[in-house]
Amino acid sequence: MVAEVQDWPGRWSHLQAILERSGPFAHPEFEASSEVLSFLEDTCRVLVIGAGGLGCELLKDLAYMGFRQISVIDMDTIDLSNLNRQFLFRKKDIGQPKATVAAAFINNRIVGCKVTPYPVFIAEFHIVVCGLDSIVARRWINGMLISLLTYDSEGVLDQSSLIPMVDGGTEGFKGNTRVCLPGVTACIECTLELYPPQINFPMCTIAHTPRLPEHCIEYVRVLLWPQEHPFGASVGIDGDDPDHIKWIYEHAVDRANQYGITGVDYRLTQGVVKRIIPAVASTNAVIAAACATEVFKLASSCCQTLNNYMNFNDADGVYTYTFEAERNENCAACSQVPQVLRFSEDTLLQDVVQHLKESAAFQLRSPGLVAMVNNKNKTLYMSTVKSIEEATKPNLKKTLQELGLRDGQEIIVADPTTPKSIVFRLQLATNMDGN
Amino acid sequence: MESGPAEKSKKYDRQLRLWGDHGQAALESAKVCLVNATATGTEILKNIILPGIGSFTIVDAHKVSGEDIGNNFFLEKDTIGKSRAQVATELLLELNEDVNGDFIEETVDNLLRNNSGFFQNFHMVIVTDLPERTLVTLAAQLWESDTPLLVCRSYGLIGYMRMVLKEHTVVESHPDNAIEDLRLDHPFRTLTEYCNAQNMAEMTKKEHSHTPWLVIIYKFLEDWKKHNGEMPRNYKEKSKLKEMIREGILKNQDLVPEDEENFDEAIRNVNSTLVPTKSKPFWILARAVKEFVQNEGQGRLPVRGSIPDMTADSERYIQLQNIYKEQALQDIAIVTNYVHQLLQTLGRPQDNISDSDIKTFCKNASFLQLIRCRSLAQEYDPATANHADIAMHLEDTDDDDLVFYILLRAVDRFYSQYSKYPGCYGDSMEADIPKLKACVSKLLQDWGITQNVKDDYVHEFCRYGASELHSVAAYMGGVAAQEVIKVITHQFIPINNTYIYNAMKQSSITVQM
Numbered sequence: 040m041v042a043e044v045q046d047w048p049g050r051w052s053h054l055q056a057i058l059e060r061s062g063p064f065a066h067p068e069f070e071a072s073s074e075v076l077s078f079l080e081d082t083c084r085v086l087v088i089g090a091g092g093l094g095c096e097l098l099k100d101l102a103y104m105g106f107r108q109i110s111v112i113d114m115d116t117i118d119l120s121n122l123n124r125q126f127l128f129r130k131k132d133i134g135q136p137k138a139t140v141a142a143a144f145i146n147n148r149i150v151g152c153k154v155t156p157y158p159v160f161i162a163e164f165h166i167v168v169c170g171l172d173s174i175v176a177r178r179w180i181n182g183m184l185i186s187l188l189t190y191d192s193e194g195v196l197d198q199s200s201l202i203p204m205v206d207g208g209t210e211g212f213k214g215n216t217r218v219c220l221p222g223v224t225a226c227i228e229c230t231l232e233l234y235p236p237q238i239n240f241p242m243c244t245i246a247h248t249p250r251l252p253e254h255c256i257e258y259v260r261v262l263l264w265p266q267e268h269p270f271g272a273s274v275g276i277d278g279d280d281p282d283h284i285k286w287i288y289e290h291a292v293d294r295a296n297q298y299g300i301t302g303v304d305y306r307l308t309q310g311v312v313k314r315i316i317p318a319v320a321s322t323n324a325v326i327a328a329a330c331a332t333e334v335f336k337l338a339s340s341c342c343q344t345l346n347n348y349m350n351f352n353d354a355d356g357v358y359t360y361t362f363e364a365e366r367n368e369n370c371a372a373c374s375q376v377p378q379v380l381r382f383s384e385d386t387l388l389q390d391v392v393q394h395l396k397e398s399a400a401f402q403l404r405s406p407g408l409v410a411m412v413n414n415k416n417k418t419l420y421m422s423t424v425k426s427i428e429e430a431t432k433p434n435l436k437k438t439l440q441e442l443g444l445r446d447g448q449e450i451i452v453a454d455p456t457t458p459k460s461i462v463f464r465l466q467l468a469t470n471m472d473g474n
Numbered sequence: 475m476e477s478g479p480a481e482k483s484k485k486y487d488r489q490l491r492l493w494g495d496h497g498q499a500a501l502e503s504a505k506v507c508l509v510n511a512t513a514t515g516t517e518i519l520k521n522i523i524l525p526g527i528g529s530f531t532i533v534d535a536h537k538v539s540g541e542d543i544g545n546n547f548f549l550e551k552d553t554i555g556k557s558r559a560q561v562a563t564e565l566l567l568e569l570n571e572d573v574n575g576d577f578i579e580e581t582v583d584n585l586l587r588n589n590s591g592f593f594q595n596f597h598m599v600i601v602t603d604l605p606e607r608t609l610v611t612l613a614a615q616l617w618e619s620d621t622p623l624l625v626c627r628s629y630g631l632i633g634y635m636r637m638v639l640k641e642h643t644v645v646e647s648h649p650d651n652a653i654e655d656l657r658l659d660h661p662f663r664t665l666t667e668y669c670n671a672q673n674m675a676e677m678t679k680k681e682h683s684h685t686p687w688l689v690i691i692y693k694f695l696e697d698w699k700k701h702n703g704e705m706p707r708n709y710k711e712k713s714k715l716k717e718m719i720r721e722g723i724l725k726n727q728d729l730v731p732e733d734e735e736n737f738d739e740a741i742r743n744v745n746s747t748l749v750p751t752k753s754k755p756f757w758i759l760a761r762a763v764k765e766f767v768q769n770e771g772q773g774r775l776p777v778r779g780s781i782p783d784m785t786a787d788s789e790r791y792i793q794l795q796n797i798y799k800e801q802a803l804q805d806i807a808i809v810t811n812y813v814h815q816l817l818q819t820l821g822r823p824q825d826n827i828s829d830s831d832i833k834t835f836c837k838n839a840s841f842l843q844l845i846r847c848r849s850l851a852q853e854y855d856p857a858t859a860n861h862a863d864i865a866m867h868l869e870d871t872d873d874d875d876l877v878f879y880i881l882l883r884a885v886d887r888f889y890s891q892y893s894k895y896p897g898c899y900g901d902s903m904e905a906d907i908p909k910l911k912a913c914v915s916k917l918l919q920d921w922g923i924t925q926n927v928k929d930d931y932v933h934e935f936c937r938y939g940a941s942e943l944h945s946v947a948a949y950m951g952g953v954a955a956q957e958v959i960k961v962i963t964h965q966f967i968p969i970n971n972t973y974i975y976n977a978m979k980q981s982s983i984t985v986q987m
Binding site: 130216 | 481483484485486487488489490491492513517520521524525526539540541543544545547550551554568569570571630631635647648649650684783784785786787788789791792795796897898899900903930933934937938939941942943944945946947948949951952953955956957959966967968969970973975977978979980981982984
């Protein structure tokens with residue numbers, strides 16, 4: 040075998056101790072042998088999503104845990120502010136694509152490792168591991184893995200269609216690691232309520248009663264910029280353009296002075312405008328390592344896997360909390376239960392859209408709604424394409440009845456959080472029943 | 475090439491938001507020493523070099539082996555037989571051009587013998603993979619010189635970390651969900667005057683619904699105290715106060731209550747606001763604050779001087795904010811006076827403690843942390859070992875992660891007897907199981923503990939054969955680096971004193987050994 044030619048005596052003995060000998064805590068299906076390591080090296084394909092703070096760590100960790108058939112996806116390029124933790128990148132790499140630079144570094148440092156930096160067909164992988172900072176992207180991958188599941192005529196899941204997903208996330212000194220077996224254990228959508236709601240300041244506070252430095256910055260970002268277009272009519276805010284941040288900063292200071300508010304500075308301005316999440320090397324190392332250990336356990340069966348969620352925080356001592364997140368029986372992504380929307384005939388379409396965005400169970404970002412009306416597919420509302428948005432906007436103020444929707448009607452909803460549309464069944468109460 | 479200040483603040487932006495420029499400055503002026511460039515050791519260094527530690531020194535007499543390259547990112551292929559300290563130092567330095575690093579190819583035993591003051595030159599010493607006897611000697615010397623020591627280890631699927639420091643004080647502990655310091659139970663004069671001047675009965679609807687909840691609770695508390703002069707103490711009384719506040723919401727012509735968010739906020743904040751203002755005072759600053767508490771403060775700490783955001787018009791919110799800020803400045807001025815008096819008594823110059831330090835101390839007065847670890851000598855002497863806690867953990871019916879502490883101590887005993895760890899790859903695992911079991915028994919016997927450790931754990935530890943799995947080393951590298959940063963920046967709270975990580979279940983515990 041090619042791999043063996045490149046190895047040297049003792050290279051894998053740390054792993055071999057665990058993989059070639061069994062123990063009382065191994066998975067019941069574990070069979071200790073030298074073939075386990077060969078499987079990790081030559082057969083097991085792992086997809087790493089994200090080559091940032093977690094991704095860099097994951098690639099290194101997986102490569103030293105015996106994996107060689109690794110692919111990595113990341114659409115981002117390297118920025119100076121990445122270098123305090125994304126250790127595969129150097130100053131000379133700024134502006135280069137993360138995935139390419141990360142893959143090249145690992146392949147060069149670790150003999151025999153074959154990281155490929157381009158997207159591939161997701162169904163080809165044995166395990167997917169996510170190190171993302173975007174909840175939307177995570178939900179999309181989750182939906183993708185669920186869409187690959189196949190069931191037999193009796194509704195029994197075909198185990199060979201299941202691709203486990205290991206997911207890590209960090210923010211400052213906090214983080215979490217979880218193992219999802221799509222269709223078997225809790226998926227990302229089952230536990231949406233674990234994500235904290237995004238903090239948005241009420242518009243009236245920003246416009247009329249600012250109290251905090253953040254309110255002043257938001258005022259400039261949301262209200263003043265679109266009014267003044269300081270850098271030309273079509274130029275939106277670029278959080279990485281120092282001139283843009285400077286302009287916002289200076290105008291926020293003016294507003295703050297007007298109200299006697301203190302504390303607006305350049306760093307805070309940039310933080311608010313770019314919604315910066317603090318990040319440090321140590322937390323990423325911890326969470327990525329826990330994820331890599333779980334990938335190793337899933338692939339080798341050398342030990343039972345995490346069941347199924349670990350929370351981490353090392354601001355006050357070092358704290359972990361491990362628990363079993365439960366499946367949601369009515370999960371819109373993995374339950375196969377038809378989703379029901381209960382409204383009354385005189386509900387406005389905008390209330391339905393709002394419900395899809397705000398309800399804890401759905402938390403959609405920019406839902407597009409289509410329904411069959413009079414045997415024709417009719418787009419009720421869609422915000423993602425400007426021309427369609429303009430054409431369908433008047434529908435928001437119409438009632439469901441006026442739009443020709445009936446009780447029992449199916450509404451198909453597309454959203455950036457899911458690769459597959461969600462089908463909702465409309466349950467309409469007449470005006471008399473109330474709602 | 476080193477980075478300039480503007481570039482640094484950009485490069486370190488994401489962490490400066492956590493520990494500030496002063497935390498960064500402390501980090502950049504710190505010198506640390508790593509003993510042994512194992513996978514765990516280099517992972518720790520990586521995570522303090524990236525954020526910009528001042529300098530590091532690696533002490534390691536080992537030559538790079540084939541096993542080392544198999545789990546250590548900072549040892550390259552084709553370096554077998556070279557100095558492990560040198561190869562690791564070179565590759566680690568590539569991570570951050572602003573960090574200095576050097577190495578000494580020497581054993582700890584030799585350094586302790588020939589260069590006794592060597593380890594005291596560092597702000598912190600980090601140790602991995604050191605035999606028990608040497609470790610205990612080194613720890614004793616560091617304890618004597620008051621140099622913090624962090625011991626870290628990855629063993630199979632188990633991680634271990636021990637903090638050894640005499641005393642560590644934290645001013646900025648950055649608590650999550652801290653209770654605000656609002657003094658509604660003991661309002662100071664300017665606050666009382668301000669609230670009394672607010673006449674809710676004569677306000678417009680808009681003014682009424684934008685009156686900060688602080689003022690609302692103040693007013694209703696005054697009403698409440700008219701009964702017997704006391705604050706609401708129990709659940710029933712607090713509920714009654716909430717009810718009073720609810721009754722105070724404006725009503726329209728049909729007597730339906732208006733939508734007043736500030737009143738809702740007031741009701742939500744009743745419980746936390748009524749937590750009595752307590753004092754928890756330390757050293758020159760602590761002593762000064764103590765004087766303040768005993769005299770001007772009438773038993774209470776200096777006012778923190780900040781208020782949470784609340785629905786309000788800008789004008790009154792900022793007036794209130796200034797009232798608290800002013801009071802805090804007055805309190806700080808008094809504390810500063812005490813500090814200067816104490817410094818004079820001690821014969822130290824007045825600028826020994828800066829104004830900004832006094833300010834930070836006063837603002838954090840209720841979050842101060844003091845950590846005193848037990849020494850390694852106390853832990854390793856059976857007479858002073860913490861057997862009571864060990865016995866207590868063993869009694870838990872659930873499998874308790876403390877059992878791994880016992881196993882780690884047992885494999886060290888095994889090593890001192892047989893000069894190898896049990897079940898090393900290539901050796902017979904089965905033959906070592908009874909021997910390790912005997913080590914566990916003797917250890918428990920030394921501690922006078924009658925409970926036993928399940929055979930399964932002994933078996934599993936023989937399986938590990940002292941292997942250092944990269945992902946476990948990387949996990950420990952993360953937590954240990956964070957502990958080093960805490961100790962150096964004096965921000966956030968370090969562990970006291972032993973942390974055990976169980977990668978099998980992804981669980982962990984902290985115990986005082």
